[in-house]
Amino acid sequence: xxxxxxxxxxxxxxxxxxxxxxxxxxxxxxxxGVGVIVFMSAMLTSVQxxxxxxxxxxxxxxxxxxxxxxxxxxxxxxxxVEAAIVQHxxxxxxxxxxxxxxxxxxxxxxxxxxxxxxxxxSALAVRGDASRSIGILGMEPDDYFRIVRMPDYIIAGExxxxxxxxxxxxxxxxxxxATVGDKLNITTGPGGSRILTIRGIFDLGNRGANERNTYVxxxxxxxxxxxxxxxxEIDLTVVDVYAAETVAxxxxxxxxxxxxxxxxxxxxxxTAIWAQTLxxxxxxxxxxxxxxxxxxxxxxxxxxxxxxDIGILRAMGSSRGKILRIFLIQGGxxxxxxxxxxxxxxxxALFAWYRLARQANGAELFxxxxxxxxxxxxxxxxxxxxxxxxxxxxxxxxxxDPVEAIRG
Amino acid sequence: MADLLVLDGIRKSYNVGTPVETEVLHxxxxxxKAGEFVALMGPSGCGKSTLLNxxxxxxxxxSGHLFIAGEDTTLLAEAALTRLRGHSIGFVFQYHHLIxxxxxxxxxxxxxxxxxGRPDAPMERHADELLDQVGLGKWRDTRAxxxxxxxxxxxxxxxxxxxxxxxxxxxxxxxxxxxxSAQGVFELMRRFxxxxxxxxxxxxxxxxxxxQCDRIIDLVDGRLTGDRRIRAIDRVSRPG
Numbered sequence: 335x336x337x338x339x340x341x342x343x344x345x346x347x348x349x350x351x352x353x354x355x356x357x358x359x360x361x362x363x364x365x366x367g368v369g370v371i372v373f374m375s376a377m378l379t380s381v382q383x384x385x386x387x388x389x390x391x392x393x394x395x396x397x398x399x400x401x402x403x404x405x406x407x408x409x410x411x412x413x414x415v416e417a418a419i420v421q422h423x424x425x426x427x428x429x430x431x432x433x434x435x436x437x438x439x440x441x442x443x444x445x446x447x448x449x450x451x452x453x454x455x456s457a458l459a460v461r462g463d464a465s466r467s468i469g470i471l472g473m474e475p476d477d478y479f480r481i482v483r484m485p486d487y488i489i490a491g492e493x494x495x496x497x498x499x500x501x502x503x504x505x506x507x508x509x510x511x512a513t514v515g516d517k518l519n520i521t522t523g524p525g526g527s528r529i530l531t532i533r534g535i536f537d538l539g540n541r542g543a544n545e546r547n548t549y550v551x552x553x554x555x556x557x558x559x560x561x562x563x564x565x566x567e568i569d570l571t572v573v574d575v576y577a578a579e580t581v582a583x584x585x586x587x588x589x590x591x592x593x594x595x596x597x598x599x600x601x602x603x604x605t606a607i608w609a610q611t612l613x614x615x616x617x618x619x620x621x622x623x624x625x626x627x628x629x630x631x632x633x634x635x636x637x638x639x640x641x642x643d644i645g646i647l648r649a650m651g652s653s654r655g656k657i658l659r660i661f662l663i664q665g666g667x668x669x670x671x672x673x674x675x676x677x678x679x680x681x682x683a684l685f686a687w688y689r690l691a692r693q694a695n696g697a698e699l700f701x702x703x704x705x706x707x708x709x710x711x712x713x714x715x716x717x718x719x720x721x722x723x724x725x726x727x728x729x730x731x732x733x734x735d736p737v738e739a740i741r742g
Numbered sequence: 743m744a745d746l747l748v749l750d751g752i753r754k755s756y757n758v759g760t761p762v763e764t765e766v767l768h769x770x771x772x773x774x775k776a777g778e779f780v781a782l783m784g785p786s787g788c789g790k791s792t793l794l795n796x797x798x799x800x801x802x803x804x805s806g807h808l809f810i811a812g813e814d815t816t817l818l819a820e821a822a823l824t825r826l827r828g829h830s831i832g833f834v835f836q837y838h839h840l841i842x843x844x845x846x847x848x849x850x851x852x853x854x855x856x857x858x859g860r861p862d863a864p865m866e867r868h869a870d871e872l873l874d875q876v877g878l879g880k881w882r883d884t885r886a887x888x889x890x891x892x893x894x895x896x897x898x899x900x901x902x903x904x905x906x907x908x909x910x911x912x913x914x915x916x917x918x919x920x921x922x923s924a925q926g927v928f929e930l931m932r933r934f935x936x937x938x939x940x941x942x943x944x945x946x947x948x949x950x951x952x953x954q955c956d957r958i959i960d961l962v963d964g965r966l967t968g969d970r971r972i973r974a975i976d977r978v979s980r981p982g
Binding site: 646650653 | 795798800801824825827828829833835839841842843844848851853856857859860861862905
């Protein structure tokens with residue numbers, strides 16, 4: 335007997351160790367349950383972190399644009415609308431009014447990390463007989479690349495841009511049969527036309543973006559889109575990415591701009607993340623419940639098997655509280671040991687998945703995010719589940735009439 | 743000798759207040775002196791075990807009063823009864839009822855562990871002494887399930903005496919043993935009674951063993967029908 339253990343701990347541990355097969359099976363069950371929870375949690379966290387990082391590093395978190403142009407309905411002198419149907423006007427490419435002042439005020443805000451102007455519009459890229467419609471985005475690379483981590487996505491060439499350079503996506507480059515150093519003839523609707531050299535080719539991990547997105551210097555885009563001295567957007571990143579919508583609404587309320595956060599423009603992404611989180615939570619809850627029922631079932635059988643022992647202990651002067659503790663401790667110990675085994679199994683499964691699940695080129699599918707707190711949380715949760723699951727059998731044991739228990 | 747146990751009009755009924763109410767004990771009046779070795783005899787179903795459970799504070803009487811060392815136990819709450827049971831009463835059952843998960847020594851330590859909370863060296867020494875006295879010193883580390891019936895019953899006697907109780911209640915302690923083992927177990931209890939002054943109330947069907955007691959009480963259909971003194975109490979007084 336370990337002298338530092340109390341009576342309840344000694345009895346609980348001895349009862350568990352005596353029923354080795356029973357204890358082994360339930361530990362296996364708990365371990366599998368906890369392993370599934372650890373594996374699923376780590377995968378979900380990794381997928382969500384990866385998706386969120388990709389979204390956040392491939393677009394601004396807030397964009398300030400000129401307000402939409404609207405047609406004012408014609409009214410008579412008494413206020414009655416003359417025309418019942420008002421056609422929505424075409425949206426011209428317009429510069430953001432007073433953009434330097436707005437940019438300066440954005441850079442002065444404490445909740446904004448980076449603010450940079452950009453010009454965007456559509457154009458036609460021509461190389462030889464091939465042509466593709468593209469979106470052209472002009473920006474100041476030093477600031478803009480702090481928002482969109484273009485250097486991370488460059489797969490050929492380099493992200494530096496001169497006034498006659500352009501960055502194109504891998505799919506556009508393939509469609510045009512172009513590579514780094516080749517020249518493209520870029521023509522825009524307003525009549526701008528320039529020959530630009532491909533300085534780098536990027537892969538944003540999205541076919542649509544790789545086919546359409548191109549990046550040039552701010553001045554180059556201003557020239558091509560006939561917006562000399564103007565910008566069509568101010569792009570921002572914020573301190574708290576999940577507070578972007580609040581910041582956007584705050585800006586929209588005080589400035590004559592349309593402020594759009596990444597949360598609104600990626601609403602479907604958020605819905606998908608939420609649905610994924612909910613389904614995972616449900617699965618984990620049901621796994622946890624099955625673990626709890628397993629522990630409870632084993633302990634109830636143990637109470638039945640040990641009813642004589644319980645009666646004897648009660649005859650020796652053991653209180654109901656001490657009997658209760660014996661079975662609660664058993665539940666907690668089963669949960670804790672099961673969680674240790676399960677965390678180990680979950681860790682092995684994650685390692686195996688990381689080694690085996692690879693892209694065609696051998697690169698990892700996405701970086702795994704495995705935090706120690708996941709294991710601590712799982713251990714704590716399993717222990718609490720074990721104690722709670724042990725409650726019903728423990729109460730049953732504590733309420734046993736010693737006379738009936740001894741008689742069997 | 744002082745009165746250790748006084749039963750005053752003890753009645754016990756089951757299914758009280760229902761049409762099938764059954765009275766098992768019909769007003770038992772009994773006094774046991776400290777240091778007595780008493781046999782309780784009677785046919786099966788006469789209420790011996792019920793009486794023993796009430797005296798052992800495992801069950802409460804429907805009416806009447808039970809005094810142990812002068813204290814009216816019928817007035818005590820359950821926690822106090824549990825404490826009094828642990829300190830003052832030892833049990834020996836027909837089927838030994840050792841806890842199979844523990845060794846002989848651990849089973850003997852168990853009542854002390856329940857009382858003190860944590861094991862310590864004096865407990866282990868006391869358990870070893872008791873096991874030596876019942877002739878099982880060499881078996882102290884053997885699991886109960888690996889011992890013979892006679893050995894297990896000896897361990898059960900050592901366990902019953904671990905808290906140095908005032909009273910040991912033995913419910914047919916030899917009923918499951920062969921004649922030689924039964925005589926050995928009985929003599930062991932008798933020796934502890936003589937040496938320590940512990941009071942024993944032993945339920946038995948064995949007339950030869952009962953004849954070796956100080957006194958024989960007969961119980962028939964829930965009533966005391968006989969109380970014969972075989973010999974006078976003449977032994978050392980109970981230590982401290």
